[in-house]
Amino acid sequence: MQERIGVIDLGSNTTRLMVMGYTPHHSFKLLDEVRETVRLAEGLDDDGRLKPAPMERGIEAMKLFHSFCRAAGVQRIVSVATSAVRDAINQAEFLLRVERESGLKLRVLSTEEEAYYGYLGAANALDLRDAFLVDIGGGSTEVTAIRGRAFLRSFSAPAGAVRFSERFVHSDPISKSDFKALESAAAAIFAQVDWLSETSGTSLVGIGGTIRTLADIDQKAHRYSLDRVHGYTFSRERLEGIIEMLRGMNQRQREDVPGLSRDRADLILAGALIIQQLMRRGRFAEITVSGQGLREGIFYEHFLVGETPPLFSDMRGFSVQNLARVYNYEAIHAAKVRELSLALFDQLRPLHGDGEWERELLGYAATLHDIGTVVSYYDHHKHGAYLIINSALQGFNHREIALLALLVRYHRKGDVTVEQYRDVLHPSDNTRIAVSRAQQEPGHPGITGRIGRYDPCGHAHDWRRDRRDLGCQPQRRVIQEGLWEGYRDRLSIR
Numbered sequence: 001m002q003e004r005i006g007v008i009d010l011g012s013n014t015t016r017l018m019v020m021g022y023t024p025h026h027s028f029k030l031l032d033e034v035r036e037t038v039r040l041a042e043g044l045d046d047d048g049r050l051k052p053a054p055m056e057r058g059i060e061a062m063k064l065f066h067s068f069c070r071a072a073g074v075q076r077i078v079s080v081a082t083s084a085v086r087d088a089i090n091q092a093e094f095l096l097r098v099e100r101e102s103g104l105k106l107r108v109l110s111t112e113e114e115a116y117y118g119y120l121g122a123a124n125a126l127d128l129r130d131a132f133l134v135d136i137g138g139g140s141t142e143v144t145a146i147r148g149r150a151f152l153r154s155f156s157a158p159a160g161a162v163r164f165s166e167r168f169v170h171s172d173p174i175s176k177s178d179f180k181a182l183e184s185a186a187a188a189i190f191a192q193v194d195w196l197s198e199t200s201g202t203s204l205v206g207i208g209g210t211i212r213t214l215a216d217i218d219q220k221a222h223r224y225s226l227d228r229v230h231g232y233t234f235s236r237e238r239l240e241g242i243i244e245m246l247r248g249m250n251q252r253q254r255e256d257v258p259g260l261s262r263d264r265a266d267l268i269l270a271g272a273l274i275i276q277q278l279m280r281r282g283r284f285a286e287i288t289v290s291g292q293g294l295r296e297g298i299f300y301e302h303f304l305v306g307e308t309p310p311l312f313s314d315m316r317g318f319s320v321q322n323l324a325r326v327y328n329y330e331a332i333h334a335a336k337v338r339e340l341s342l343a344l345f346d347q348l349r350p351l352h353g354d355g356e357w358e359r360e361l362l363g364y365a366a367t368l369h370d371i372g373t374v375v376s377y378y379d380h381h382k383h384g385a386y387l388i389i390n391s392a393l394q395g396f397n398h399r400e401i402a403l404l405a406l407l408v409r410y411h412r413k414g415d416v417t418v419e420q421y422r423d424v425l426h427p428s429d430n431t432r433i434a435v436s437r438a439q440q441e442p443g444h445p446g447i448t449g450r451i452g453r454y455d456p457c458g459h460a461h462d463w464r465r466d467r468r469d470l471g472c473q474p475q476r477r478v479i480q481e482g483l484w485e486g487y488r489d490r491l492s493i494r
Contacts, residue, residue, distance in 0.1 A: 004031070005302060006074040007295045008065050010058060010106060012041035012084035013138025013162050013267065014209060017065040018295045019072055022303050027325040030392070034068060036061040037263045041084040041139040041162040050088045055097070062102035078298055081106045082114050083139030087158060111156035115142040118207050119151050120297030122290040124312055125394045126231065130202045134278055135293060136210045136271050138162035143278065145195060149311065157189045161210055161271035173250045174269060182270060186277040196282045204284040207293035209264065210271030215289045216259035217242055225421050226389065230291030231397050236279045239287070243272050291392070315395040320364045323391050327371040338366035358432060361400060365407035372408070385409035398424050406433050 007018045016035050022028035038057040044050060062079070069077050085091055086108050099105050109117070118135045122128060123146065133144040139160040145152040168182040190196055215229040218238050226232075246254060246269050254265040279287065304310035312318045324334065345352075345359050372383030385405040393401055402421040410416050416434045418425055 003076070004072065004074045005299060006065070006069040006072075006077045007298050008062070008077065008079040008104070009295050010038070010040065010062065010079065010081040010085065011137055012044075012082065012140070012160055013037065013039060015040075015058065015061045015065075016295060017068060018299070019069070019074060020299050020303075022299075024303055024305055027322050028299075028303055029326050032068075032072065034065060036064065039138070039162060041160065042166070044084055044088065044139070045163055045167060048087065048089045050084065050090055050094050054084075055094055058094070059098055059101050062098050062104050062106075066102050066104050076302075077104065078302075079104045079106050080294075080298065081108050082294075083137055083158065083160060086110070087139065111140070111142065112154060114140075114294065115144045115154035115156065116151060117294045117297035117301075118142060119144050119146065119154075120300050120310060121292040121294060122205055122207055122297075123149060124300050124310075124315060125292035125296065125392075126205060126288065126290050127315070127395050128203075128205060131205050132196070132199065132202055132282060132284075133205050133207065133290075134211075134275065134287075135207045136161060136274050137208055138267070141189060141274055143190070143193065143196070145198075151309070153195065155193050159185070159189050159274065161267040161274075164270035164274070165267050169266075169270065174247050179247055182273055183277070186270075186273045187281070189274065190278055190281040193281075196278075199282040199284065204279065204282065204287045205290050206275065206287050207290045210268065211275065211287070211289050212291065213260055213264055213268060214239065214242060214272055214275070217257060218259075220258035222423075225423050226398055226402070228291070228390075228398070228401075229289045230392065231288065231401075233286050233288040235286045236276070236284065239272065239276055239279070243269065243276060246272065292394075312394070316360075316364070319394040319396070320367050323388070323393060324367055324371060327374040327387065329367070329371055334367050334370065337369060338363050341366045354432065361403055362407070365404050365411070368404065369408050369411045381409055381412040399426065399429075403429060403433065 002021050002023050005020050005022065007020070009016050009018075014035055015038050016033065018030065019032040020028055021031050036057075038054060038061050040050065040054045040058050042051060042054045066077070081095075085094060085106065088094065091108065095106055095108070115133075115135070119133055122133055128146050129149055131146045133142075133146060135142045135144075137160045139158060139162060140156055141159050142154055142156045144154040164182060164185065168185060169178055171178050174182070212229050215232045215234060218224075218234045219226075219229065219232065221242075224232075246257070249257070251266050254260060254268065255262045257265075260268060275287065278284070300310045304312070324331075341362055342359065345354070345362055368384060368388060370380060370384065371387055372380035372385070374387075375383040385408050388401065388405040388408060393404075396404070402418075402424045406416070406418060406421070410433065416430070418430055418433060
């Protein structure tokens, strides 16, 4: 039976609730998310105490989230607090009030625990081998070094978007003197972290609301074709262009910037400068966004219970299986289509010249090719492509997600067109899609068995009316005289 867990992160700027439905080690699905802006760190630097108004906002958010969880049938709630509560000298008073008034007991994470859970979330969502991970919150910034996919070390500073905005920004638009003070303070955060100079061969990944917002601004500015920031990469040059744009605006103007929410308009410049200075310190040319962080890291500790550390051994393979299971795919049928598609790929390799990367994507697409039937059988190839584009597939970059969606989209009919994702794809992907599509469904009896027309043995047969394994085996050799000509004719590209 599927369990439901609610993970609450009471941060220094926002507090968030994530509700997951899951069966441990088998499948999971995000069921709901709720976000409240509480600005808990507001005024904290004055005397180290949480102020009455932010405390009230935080308690009200916790009461709301607890009620939401009860209504949603959540069996387990994990509630954590980070920088603002951790640093407050009246922490005990606040925790007591939260428990008494909301019924929830908060666990205050140490800086090391906060960095660790952020690492678990990102490392289970992106292919991070050797990387640095930065999490810019409202009250603090954490940087984590990852080597061989393992947590190596972390650094934390009480320097977040809320704290820095209150401390250094006293003008609107920001004055030259305020900007210089903010920039200098951001640079000072990382000046003494010696291991940030050991960045050769590594990448930089960011988690948290600041980096997601900056990515969204960049995507909107360039009319990016995918509406997803997870896995999105943008350059330091583009970031510095955004900073220059924002510093010339007042808060009211920033509120109208596409991709920038109004409740973050007064904080975004401080957060952006912290990222910029980290990129300069580590000589990073670009940064990649992880849409998964601390909350997901806490969830994975429960989902992958018994694993040490709780990391997927095959993140991409699991992610595809998880998506297929969530949408109730026909496992036997999908496995047969995958087997036949890969058999064709291997036998035609001397002609198409594609490698292991293309083979892997073809296999994943074959597994997912019919998930759109959860919406409707009619046009299920289109529904399936939509589900892939809008799913949280882990471990795939944007190009690969677009390729998977296109393979599923064109596994039935229609001339191949990649125009809608041209800014994501490589020019060679036109042919790549067409070749793989033909291997999924060449339309010849006795080759792969077009669904609804032929089975792998060439019998007239409707797979959808009879999903039994007929014991048919794929032909061991399909490259015959004249076959390639018919195969090649199917590679029509617009």
